[in-house]
Amino acid sequence: EADIYQTPRYLVIGTGKKITLECSQTMGHDKMYWYQQDPGMELHLIHYSYGVNSTEKGDLSSESTVSRIRTEHFPLTLESARPSHTSQYLCASSYPGRDTEAFFGQGTRLTVV
Amino acid sequence: AQKITQTQPGMFVQEKEAVTLDCTYDTSDPSYGLFWYKQPSSGEMIFLIYQGSYDQQNATEGRYSLNFQKARKSANLVISASQLGDSAMYFCAMREGWGAGYSTLTFGKGTMLLVSP
DSSP states (O other), rough: OEEEEEEEEEEEEEETOEEEEEEESSOSSSSSEEEETTTTEEEEEEEEETTTTTOOOOOSSOOOOOOOBBBBBEEESEEEOGGGGOOEEEEEEEETTTTOOOOOOOOOOEEEE | SSSEEOSEEEEEEEEOOOEEOEEEEEESSEEEEEEEEEEEETTOEEEEEETTTTTTOOETTTEEEEEEETTTTEEEEESSSSSSSGGEEEEEEEESSSSOOOOOOEEOOOOOEEEEE
């Protein structure tokens, strides 16, 4: 069982609110990722990190921001939530290397009303 | 261009039968890894199987095997003896390149598998 945790599991929030989605892992992985996924659709990479103080934007443009102050923690923040941000957000982590699988958290299902 | 193509939006199979889920990929990098993940309706992503581009043999993990055809750039997932619990979305993914600081996982659009009794 993977030791990567996301909170909250579900979030319904009003337009304009600031939100932070939490992601923590206890495996000591340097690499962490955030993916966005609409129901029944593919995963799109929105942010990733190679380690502490490293953050990069992914393939899909996102208004969210991330930080990596500690190895185990990779939170995602939306300064002003909009209905278009409604989606599932999946956090993942992995060791460096071509053949290492990514371990995923259970996801946060965000609904902005 | 799509790096990972899964052409089957949905597949149906009867319990205890085998099923093949298709995946083709596009890369010019000689070093890459291919992954399959399962996503049940609860939403979490479960790693199933991995195949490296230099692996000589097809990967197997229990009821899962990967039919790797490098020249065709295909990495099909074969599930033997399907079970009702196999009903889920299945994603093929690829990671390219060498070294610790390179690429991320790129996913296909997925195939929904439904197993009937």
